[in-house]
Amino acid sequence: MTNEKPRVRFAPSPTGYLHVGGARTALFNLLFARNTGGTFLLRIEDTDVERNRPELVQGILDDLKWLGIHWDEGPYFQSERLDLYREAAQRLLVAGSAYPCFCAPSQYAGPEAREESEETEEEAAPMARQSCPCRHLSMADRESKIREGLPYAIRFHVPEEGSTSFQDEVFGQREVANSEIEDFVLLRSTGLPTYQLSVVVDDIAMGITHVVRGADHLSNTPKQVLLYRALGAKPPIFGHVPLILGPDRTRLSKRHGATSVGAYAEEGFLPEAFRNFLVLLGWSPGDDTELLDSDEMVRRFSLPSVSRTNAVFDRAKLEWFNVQYLQKLPIERLLPYVEKALRDAGIWREEWNGSERAWLARTVDLLRPRTRLLGDFATWARAFFTDDFDYDEAARAKFWKDERLPGMLEKLVTALEAAPEWDHDNCEKALRDLAAAEGVKAGLLINATRVAIVGRAVAPPLFETMVVLGRERVLRRIRQALPAIATQ
RNA sequence: GGCGCCAUAGUGCAACGGUUAGCACGGCAGGCUUUCAAUCUGCAGAUCCGGGUUCGAUUCCCGGUGGCGCUACCA
Numbered sequence: 001m002t003n004e005k006p007r008v009r010f011a012p013s014p015t016g017y018l019h020v021g022g023a024r025t026a027l028f029n030l031l032f033a034r035n036t037g038g039t040f041l042l043r044i045e046d047t048d049v050e051r052n053r054p055e056l057v058q059g060i061l062d063d064l065k066w067l068g069i070h071w072d073e074g075p076y077f078q079s080e081r082l083d084l085y086r087e088a089a090q091r092l093l094v095a096g097s098a099y100p101c102f103c104a105p106s107q108y109a110g111p112e113a114r115e116e117s118e119e120t121e122e123e124a125a126p127m128a129r130q131s132c133p134c135r136h137l138s139m140a141d142r143e144s145k146i147r148e149g150l151p152y153a154i155r156f157h158v159p160e161e162g163s164t165s166f167q168d169e170v171f172g173q174r175e176v177a178n179s180e181i182e183d184f185v186l187l188r189s190t191g192l193p194t195y196q197l198s199v200v201v202d203d204i205a206m207g208i209t210h211v212v213r214g215a216d217h218l219s220n221t222p223k224q225v226l227l228y229r230a231l232g233a234k235p236p237i238f239g240h241v242p243l244i245l246g247p248d249r250t251r252l253s254k255r256h257g258a259t260s261v262g263a264y265a266e267e268g269f270l271p272e273a274f275r276n277f278l279v280l281l282g283w284s285p286g287d288d289t290e291l292l293d294s295d296e297m298v299r300r301f302s303l304p305s306v307s308r309t310n311a312v313f314d315r316a317k318l319e320w321f322n323v324q325y326l327q328k329l330p331i332e333r334l335l336p337y338v339e340k341a342l343r344d345a346g347i348w349r350e351e352w353n354g355s356e357r358a359w360l361a362r363t364v365d366l367l368r369p370r371t372r373l374l375g376d377f378a379t380w381a382r383a384f385f386t387d388d389f390d391y392d393e394a395a396r397a398k399f400w401k402d403e404r405l406p407g408m409l410e411k412l413v414t415a416l417e418a419a420p421e422w423d424h425d426n427c428e429k430a431l432r433d434l435a436a437a438e439g440v441k442a443g444l445l446i447n448a449t450r451v452a453i454v455g456r457a458v459a460p461p462l463f464e465t466m467v468v469l470g471r472e473r474v475l476r477r478i479r480q481a482l483p484a485i486a487t488q
Numbered sequence: 489g490g491c492g493c494c495a496u497a498g499u500g501c502a503a504c505g506g507u508u509a510g511c512a513c514g515g516c517a518g519g520c521u522u523u524c525a526a527u528c529u530g531c532a533g534a535u536c537c538g539g540g541u542u543c544g545a546u547u548c549c550c551g552g553u554g555g556c557g558c559u560a561c562c563a
Contacts (some may be wrong), residue, residue, distance in 0.1 A: 013563050048562055105561045153561050157548045171493075180491055180559095188561040195563045219558035221491055242494080242556095249555065277500090280512095288511040307494095307501080310556060314499045317513045323525095369526050380525080399523080446522040458524050 006038030006209045010064075010071070011199070013045040014056045015247030018063040019254060020313060021214060021244045024278045026069050028241055029212045031279070031301035032129045033072075041206060042074035047082075047198050049190075063261045067271050067278075068294065076206070078198050085193035088201045088231060089154045089186050097230040098186055100152040101134040106190070124486035132183055132470060152188040156196075156227065158464055164222040169210070169239040169303035176222045184223055196220065200227040203236060212239040212303070215310075239303040242282045243310045252313055268341065269318065273325040277318045281311040323372050331361050337363050345378035347386040363468050366460045383454040384468065387477075391484065395457035399447040400488035408438055408445060409452070409485065413478050422471040424463045431463075452481035 010026040012018060018026075033040035042064075046052050061075065078085075092098035132155060137145075146152065158181045167177035186197040193201070202212060218240045228235040246256035258264060264274055276292060283364050284307075285292065285300040292300070326334070338360075342348040352360040367381045383389040415430040431449070435442040446462050459465055466474050 007549065015563075045563060051562065101561085103561090155561090174492090176492080182559075185561045192561085194561065199563085214557095215493075217563090240493090245556075247499085251556080280500065282500090286502075288502065290501085290512055309494055311501090312499060313511070317500065320513055344532055370524070372515075376525085395523085441522095443522050450523060456523085458526085460523095460526085462522060463527090 002255050004209065006033065006036045007041065007207050008017070008033050008210050008212055009041045009043050009074075009203070009208055010037060010069075011043040011202075011213075012060055013048065014053055014060060014196070015048065016053075017056060017237070017262055018060045019259045020261060020278065022280055023063070023067060023069075023071060023360060024244060025212065025214055025241060026167065027067065027275060027278055028239075028301070028306070029299055030069050030212065030483070031070075032212060032303060033299050034298040037440045038209075041076070042071040043076045043202060043206070044074075044078065044196065045195065046077060046079045047192055049192065049194070052079075059262060063265070067275055068267050069262060070317065073206075078193075078202065080384045081202065081205075082192065083200075084205065085198050086187065086191060087203050089163045089193070091153055092156065092186065092230055093269075095230070098154050098156050099135055099137070100142055100146065100187050101132050101155045101183075101185070102150050102152045103132055104132060105153070106188070117288065123331075135183060142286070151189040153185045153189045155183045156186050156230070158183050158223075158226060164225050166221055166225045166235055167237050168218075169237055171215075171218065171240055171308060174218075174221070178222075178226075181222055181226070181469060186227075190294065196223055199232065200224050200233075204228065204231060204233045208236050210237050210239060210303075215240040215242050215308075225234070239306065241306055242308055244281055244311050245312050247312060247314075249310075251310060264318075268337075269322050269372070270325045270329065270337070270347075273322040274284065274318065276325070277321045280312070282309075283309045319372050326368060326374075328370060331365060334364060334368070334426045335361065338377045341374045341378045342385055344375075345382070347378065347382065347388070349385075353405065359468070366464055366468055370458060371462065380458065381454075383456070384465075387473070389455045391451060391455045392457060395451045395455070396484070396488055398457060399451045400485045402444060402448070404438070404440070405444075406436065406482055406486045408440070409448065409478055409482060411438075412445060413475055416424070416471065416475060416478075423466065424467055427463045427466045430482075448485065452485070453477045 008029045008031045012022050012026075030040050031211075032038065040063075045056055045062075046054065046057075057075075064071075074133050081204070089098065134142075134152075134155070135157065159178050161178060163175050163177045164181070165173060168174055184196055185194050187193055188345070202208075221238060221240075225235045244252050246252045248256075252259050258267065261274065265271070272293070275294075276290075276299075279292065279297050280290065283301070283305060285296075286305060289296075337347060339352070342352075349356070363384055364377065367377060367384065371377060371381070372430075378385070412431060412434055415434050416427065419426040432442050432443055435445050450459055450462050450465070451457060453469060454465060469477075
């Protein structure tokens with residue numbers, strides 16, 4: 001091994017949004033690069049014209065940036081490097097490491113179709129495997145078929161003897177018998193490369209020293225190692241990271257609900273919380289530390305400490321992380337997120353960026369111990385920002401029951417109007433004095449008032465809430481609630 | 489089917505071959521208070537099974553089982 005600085009890459013294919021598994025792979029790549037002083041590049045693997053959705057590329061880049069995953073080079077697009085792959089395939093053909101295959105492509109295209117047609121597949125399997133008949137075609141036959149204009153793919157000629165081994169920093173030294181590896185296609189009959197070819201050609205061209213990717217690629221790695229050698233290049237070191245599974249222990253997919261990181265961003269998760277959650281899926285710093293900031297992750301990350309066991313995505317724990325970060329985030333950094341949430345809900349007011357900035361900060365701070373997602377500011381805390389809110393059914397039923405309430409609340413309004421100063425202590429005094437005079441527990445009035453002014457049973461302590469809402473709004477809301485309370 | 493990988497509470501992670509197997513999330517039960525989705529306290533909960541190796545296996549080896557992956561002219 002030379003002393004060159006590591007070069008790693010994340011290579012998503014734009015067939016969908018950035019999903020959590022890919023995001024974590026990208027994160028591990030980034031951490032490894034930063035930890036070793038290496039370079040992290042981004043490459044878009046868009047060689048499958050059928051499934052490719054170019055318009056998704058930007059979203060993937062945005063999601064990576066959202067997560068704080070910034071690349072040093074790229075993005076490179078494989079679709080712009082097709083000549084390279086064709087050249088490589090030609091070279092292998094000439095060198096005898098590959099041969100033209102004139103067989104018709106398998107008809108069982110999609111994974112679904114493959115599953116459905118089990119029997120057919122089994123019958124088809126023996127033929128497709130080990131020896132494609134074209135492997136044994138004579139030179140003359142090959143040339144005449146090509147001259148006839150028959151379409152052909154280029155297959156790699158896997159040696160029948162020996163074995164192929166490679167170093168994996170996570171799974172250890174691997175070795176597989178070449179007899180287990182089938183002659184795989186390098187170049188489709190369309191002239192487009194398959195993944196196996198393009199990934200190796202590019203990793204060589206880009207000087208990739210460490211390939212960190214999902215463990216689903218583990219079984220195919222020997223093929224690629226063979227390719228490296230055939231192309232006269234030294235294989236990199238690999239690091240396969242375990243997969244992330246859904247709660248049912250199958251691979252994470254759309255039917256598990258949100259699987260794209262963009263969806264979590266929209267849902268109101270903080271990027272640093274999401275990243276912290278992600279990094280602990282398949283890795284741990286070795287002790288019981290759970291809350292790690294970016295620097296600490298970089299400092300403590302290493303490939304050998306990555307687990308070999310698949311991990312199940314646990315949304316509850318993700319939310320817990322979000323709560324942790326939500327509580328700690330400096331208010332000035334939190335406010336922009338809140339602004340977005342309120343804007344999305346259509347209840348943002350411009351003065352909160354101006355004269356009422358302090359009020360906003362104070363209110364958000366009051367609210368935040370009870371929030372789990374950024375969206376909570378616009379949902380359960382809605383009444384703090386707009387008069388347009390509803391009374392929660394369960395809250396009404398629980399706290400508006402007492403038929404003495406309407407009368408007492410009218411008196412409360414009067415008392416509050418008379419408060420010398422609109423602050424916590426005066427509000428509290430007005431209410432408690434009234435409760436005492438009426439011979440009821442203060443809680444009765446407190447809870448009923450809370451529901452009246454914020455519509456919910458869950459909210460910050462009442463008197464602080466009252467201060468933040470202001471006298472005028474509090475009195476108005478209590479009055480407005482009176483009829484509903486009377487009929488409860 | 490073939491090949492491979494993996495296996496500690498429900499979940500995520502710890503435990504030089506020697507610990508009462510630890511932490512966190514979640515769950516449950518209480519406390520507090522003015523509500524709880526806030527907060528405090530407590531409780532339950534795991535080494536997949538069977539063989540070895542060893543004075544001693546969660547840990548090493550073999551077998552089984554299970555899960556997952558690959559087995560495409562997808563990546």
